Structure formats: structure tokens, C-alpha cells
Amino acid sequence: MSEHPVTLVVNNRRYDLEVGGRPGDLQPTHTLSYTLRETLGLTGTKIGCDKGECGACTVLLEGEPVLSCLILTVECHGKKITTIEGLEDPQTGKLDPIQQSFIDSGAFQCGFCTPGMIMSVKALFAGNPSPTGQEIREALSGHYCRCMSHYHVLEAVAGSVPKAGGTDE
């Protein structure tokens, strides 16, 4: 072990990463999105712009939605991270209701923005189980989708609201 190992808990699995300059080591310049994709092989987190402008790389850090391209991995030491791969039931493979609702509503075209959007919705529901339409749109407002699947995404999110009854507008 190096002197300053970085420990991440990603999708309930613990990773101890060595900081150093050898291939495979965690370097201080590595962003969380880089580490997730290139070191841990969790390529479900997509990188659209790598500059915090498109929302594609959204993951949950301690339950909060963050842009993983703007966070250094070394900053995440000891933190819990959830990526798109962590949403389904690890035993049964059953999808999260949000994932299922995206399928039912056909809420994607090319699908490159889909994982990031689903993570933002997951975070929204965790803090607010019956969001209004306005709150849903705000939660998604940082996500770029050039195919324009927005209308079906809104339908999917409305269809997976954990506690119905939130007032729309």
C-alpha cells in the first residue's frame, strides 16, 4: 500500500486505490469520472463534455448528484458513490423503478445522456418523493439531450414518482 491510499465505496463495494505514478495507479489529477470509467471499468457513467456543461457524467456522491468530471478522485476519499451500475438489485438484477419507467416510456433515443439523467432523478426522489413537474424539470435542467427525448423523459419520471400526489405547477 502507498502512504496515502484512497478508499472509495462505489455501489456498496470498497476499492482501495494506490496513489502513484505507475500504470493503473490513481494520480492526483484523475477526475472521478476518469477513475470510474478507466480504473474501475464502470463505463456506464458517460462523458459528454468533460467540463461540467452537459450533465452526462452525473453520479451520486453521498447521495447528492454531482458532475463526476469536475471532482478529483482524491477528494472522494472515504465517500460513498453510486453510479448507474449500482441502481439495479445486485442479487436479482431487478431494475430500479426509474430505469423501468424509462424503458416503458421510451425515454431515450441515442441513450448517451440516459445514465446521467437517471442518476439526477434518483437523487431528486431520495430528497423529495413527490416532486412537482417544475421540480422535476429543474432537477433535469443541467442535462443536455440533443435527440430531444425530453418529453418522454418527463413522462418516465412522472411515471416513477415514489409517492404520487405532488401538485403539478
Add this chain to the structure above:
Amino acid sequence: MNKENRFIGKKVPRKDAADLVRGKAQFIDDLKIPGMLHAKILRSPHAHARIKKIDTTRAKELPGVEAVLTYEDTPVWRAGLPSHIGVLSNTVRYVGDAAALVAAVSDVVAREALELIEVEYEILPAVYDVLEALEEDAPQLYEQFPGNRFPLACPWMGPESLQGIFMGDVAKGFAESDIIAEGSCSYENLPNPLPLEPPGVIACWEGPEDLTVWASAQSPYFLKITLHYAMGRINVRSIASHCGGSFGTKVLLWQLAFYAAALAQATRQPVKMYYTKTEHFAAYTLRLGSRFRGKVGIKKDGRVMAVEGDWLINTGYCSDAAQGMVAVGCGELQLMVRCLNWEIKPQLVCTNRNASKMVRGYGGQELEAAFIPVLNMALEKGNIDPLDFFRENFVKPGDGYYWRDGNWWVSRGIDYGKAMDRGAEVFGWKEKWKGWLRPTAVDGSLRIGVGIGVHGNADVGEDVSEAYVRLEPDSTVVIHSCLSEHGTGQRSSLCKMVAEVLKLPIERISVAPPDSLVNPYEFGPVGSRGTYAIGSAVIRAAEDARRRLLERSATVLNVSADDLDTEDGMIFIKGKGGGKSGKKIRWKDGLGFDRTCLGHGYFEPDFSISNFLMVFVEVGVDTKTGKIDLRRVVAATDVGKIIDSQSLKNQLHGCLGSAGLDSAIFEESVFDPKLGRFLNPNMLDYKWRTFMELPQFDTVILETPMDTHSFQSVGVGEIVNAPTPPAVLMAVSNAIGVRLADYPLTPDKILRALGKA
């Protein structure tokens, strides 16, 4: 096929749906080839310059750098239309043009190496404006294209490809006109289609003349063909990853493939070329710049007597498809405007900026965005309702037009009047249209206006498709079509079609990976051709496979194949005495457990059917701030038969993305002619529509059977953007009572038009 369908038109999840929502779909950046190196490009800071000296010594010495290439040591491959672009050149022609290539063990090392390359440039005069580029003493981009003019021929569309619209007698037409309008309009804000995923190619040489490429390709087989011809007739295997949005821009990936393949050849390792977002913005694909200047003559009743004008097209520093876009644009204008007398003269011009290439809307959007405002002046003079005008003038069965191949085609499509009427009804056009330059309503500083646009193309049957359908003895089916998934859900729609033909649960049907090694020729999903052209090839392959299956089973059952049918993987005798209750055998019993059965299907080009879309828009303009609020959109179409409702609606909603409607409101690549470069190549300064600003969006989809294939359907993906920019211009002009023809209508332009700035 009139009886009830099991899958066509029914809600069935896309085959790749679970992969997409679980993050399992493999996009190009998710692929790792053992030994793969990473490529980076040193890009020119000058708009036009000659490389006097380039020193790569220090870059080559950096640990982890495996190759640094300049124009002196890159292979002689050439692309462009006509062929004019190599891998690298000693002349750079726009800010961002490639000067050197690096391959290294990581992205970071490759980037570092770029900083160690020293280039001495001799700066040359540059030209950006299309008219200035045509002046006699203008800087010249290419010796072989004097006057900065590209020839208009597009050989792959045929020896007589369309190079303008010339027919009848325009002088006579104008003489017979009651109203003549003359003017000009530019659609030159160069919106960027900007799919979320940047373009990427991984290249790997399997032998001196055998190249494999993995690409974020919209048309993997077409990429194979392009590279084969551009790289000296080598053998290319082209494999598509999931494509993270394309909108036409990832059809022609030859340039990335050149870079990756040159570096892969030099290093003898696989090399990945994946653009950053900045490169995607500033060194990839823009829309064409389009300027129309001309006149239109009409009768009082809206009949068009003559159209005449110059169409100036600015394609930036190179062309690889612009000639095709000119041809298709000229065809599409004829579909929209019935007229016997035409003289539309295009000129295709190169300038010192990043290139305009293939984009959804493909020429028609660019021509119509510049032409319609001039046409509108005539309609305004004649006080003609644009709905009535388009209803009368959009191509009808029996009408003729010159299409991209230069041939005269007679429409055997349907009358789209019904879809227009239904769209107008849903939108409330009659109530909202108050006349030209009149707002629908005024509420304090808010003024509301409406506009419409229409578009169609006869490319739904363009180009060649081939497909195999393979029946397995266990009653499963593999479709071999070299079709990548770029967002339309077409791979899944093909499964629906085959499931219907073979009467088999859709779960038993899959599509082979989009790999040119295992699939026959496929031009790709462009021009809305997926449903008709690709669909026809696949349906025919399924029918052929079915026929072979029944023929083989007939010998087993000792009956005629004509008496047999198959459903749910069982084969049985049709009708009385047989039927589902009679004797049945499994596919395995008919084929043999160790046999498969292959059907082959073709599609040959057919330009006699067009698709159609009419878009109605309502805007609110705040006359205090100049801000435009898009309030409502109604998209009306007739697709013959809906294959998949969700995918279809997704396509129609697409008019708000991919350099479509918002190119009339806020999307633009802001070019500074003093600096010779774009000022906003990032996703903060380049504006895009968010979830917070979605208009009410309604779709009207009619199903009038078309004479295409067994499911009587056509696609619409290509055409959703094109009607929208002029529709917005019309709506805003009506809202504020001032005729506008300046894309995009940013608040400063609105305030200026109102005399407030």
C-alpha cells in the same frame, strides 16, 4: 397486410432499452482494444497559413509518445468531393486545421507532446464571407478550385446529378405573374448539430492492406466503402459501436479514420482518435452557410409562376457532401413549391473556416431557410394565408420533380392535405392567423405570433440496402443488416417487421452486430430511408427465408409449400383439415437440427415517394427585452403506417434539437472575422434548449397507406428540422409586425427591429 398486426404499431420496448438504462450499451469511448494508443491533434491557430518548418524532435523524446506525424510523413490518402483533402497538408486552411498528429500511451501524454511541437507558419490572407471569396482578387484556398468554387457534380448520386433547378421559361412566368417579390435572406449562423457524444474512431491494421475500424458510426458499411476508395483500395472492416447521436454528422468519419489509421500504421498498434468537446465544436461539422437572392412571381390565387435566384453556399474549408446537399435541397424545394418555370443557380464556395458537412435536413433546410422569407414577401403582398398556399403547392400524386440524380420523377405518393388540415385544427391556425405581420394577441409588452413551415423529401427510397435473414432450427432469427443504432430505434423496428412476416415472438429475433464483415451492403439510416429502404430489404429477406423454410418443410410433410404456413415457430397446413389444430412440425423438423436457412433481400433506389411534415409554431415576444418564448409546437405528418409510436414521436420532438428550430431563436456558432475563429465553442456560450423551456408539443400522425412495402409506411427522421427555422421567422415577424430575415433572432435583433436599440 390488412389483418391485425402483432408487432407493427404496437408498444414494444427497444431491444437495447435495458442496456441503455443500465449503462451497459457500448459506445466508442467504452471500447478498449489491447495495446490501444491515444491520438491527439496539434491544430492551427491561423485561419490560413503555410507550414514553413515543423520540428517534432522534443515531442518524440517525451516518454510514452509512440509517434508524431506531420505532412512530411503521412500516407497519401485523399478524400473530399472531388478528392482534395489528405491526412495532413503543408497548408492549414482554418483555425483548428490539423498540423501534426501524436499517438501516446495516454491522453495526458499525447496532450503534453503537442506542446513540444514547434511550428513556424507563414501566414496567408484568409477569406470568410461567401461573396468576398468569389471576388477576383480573393485569397485562394486551392489551386485546383479557382475562384474558390467547388464543382457541383456529385458522382455517387449519378452521372447527371442535380446541380440547380432549370426548367420552363422564367421570363414568361414573371410576365404572367400578378405579384412579384424580390429580396434576399441569409441562413449563415452555422448552427452545430452537436450530438452529446463526440465522434470517435479506433483503427487497427491487421495486415499491410487490411484495416479494422471501430467507429461511432451512423453508417458503418458506407464508412468501409469511403475508406476503401480514399485509402488506395485497401480492405476495410468497419464495426459500429452504439452511436451517441449523429444527425448525419457521423456518416462521414473518414477524417478521424485517416488520423487514427495513419498513427496506427506508424506505431503498429491500435490507435483511438476521440475528439474533445472543443474539437467537436470547432473542428467538426457545421451546417452549410446559405444565402438566397432572387425573386418569386405568383398569381393572386397563390399559383407560383416563376422562381429565379442565386443560391450561395458556404461550405467552409472543404467539401465532402455539400454537392449532395445542393442536389437534394434543389429537389426538396420543388416538392414544396409547384412551379413550371425555374432558374435556381447554386454556387458552392470554400472559405477559411471549419467545414460544413452532412447534417439532418441535408440541403433542404439550408435552402428553404433562406428562400422562404423571400417567398413570404410575395404571399404577404397578395395577402395569402401560408396554410392555403402550402396546401395547394406541396407535391401531390402525379406531380413531377427533378430529384438528386437529375432525373424527372412523378410522385406516386399520397395527398398530404388531410394531415395539414388536421394539424391546423389541432393548432387552431384559423383562429390564430390574423394576417401577415399581425399578432395573434397582445398582452402589455407580450406579443404573440404564429407561423408555419413545411418540408418533405423523396429520399425515403434513396440508395441501396441489402439484408440477410437467418432462420435457426430452434426457431430463432438473426437479421443481418449493417445498421448501427444511433437513436431512432430502427434496429428494433426491423425486428418488429421480421416478427410480423414470420409470425414469431419478437424475443426470438435479434440483429447481428453492425459489422461489415458479417453483413451485406447497407448505405445506412439517412434521408428517412430506414423505414422504406432498409425495411424493404429486411422484409424481403424474411419473406425469402420463410419461402425456403416452407419449401424444405414441404418435402418432409409431403405437401406443396403453398399449402404451408408458419406461426410461433411451428409449421402447419393452412386452412381446412390442417390449421393450427392439425399436424404441426417445428422449424427443426423442417430444416434439420444441423441446418439454418438464409433469405436475401435487396432494395433498389426509388425517388417516387416523398414524406412530409408541417410544423406550426406559436411564439411570445417580450417587446421590452426582445426575448422570444417558444410557446407551442404542433408537428403534423402522415407516415402511412406507424411502426413504433414512441420512436416516431421522439423523432418529431427532435426538431427542437440538432441545429433545428432553435437555429432561428438562439443557436449560432459566433464567428469573429477579425480573429478568424469561432468565439463560442463550448456548451455554456453555445446556447441549447433545456428542460425549463419546453413548449407544449403536440404531434398529429395520420396513417394513409403508402405504396412502399408490406407495411405501407415511410420514415420522417430526416425532415423534422427543416420546416422549423422559417416558421419561427414568420411567427416572430407576425408577433412584432416587422418583417425579419436574420437568423437567429436574438434579443438584440428584436429590439433593433422595434427601434429600441
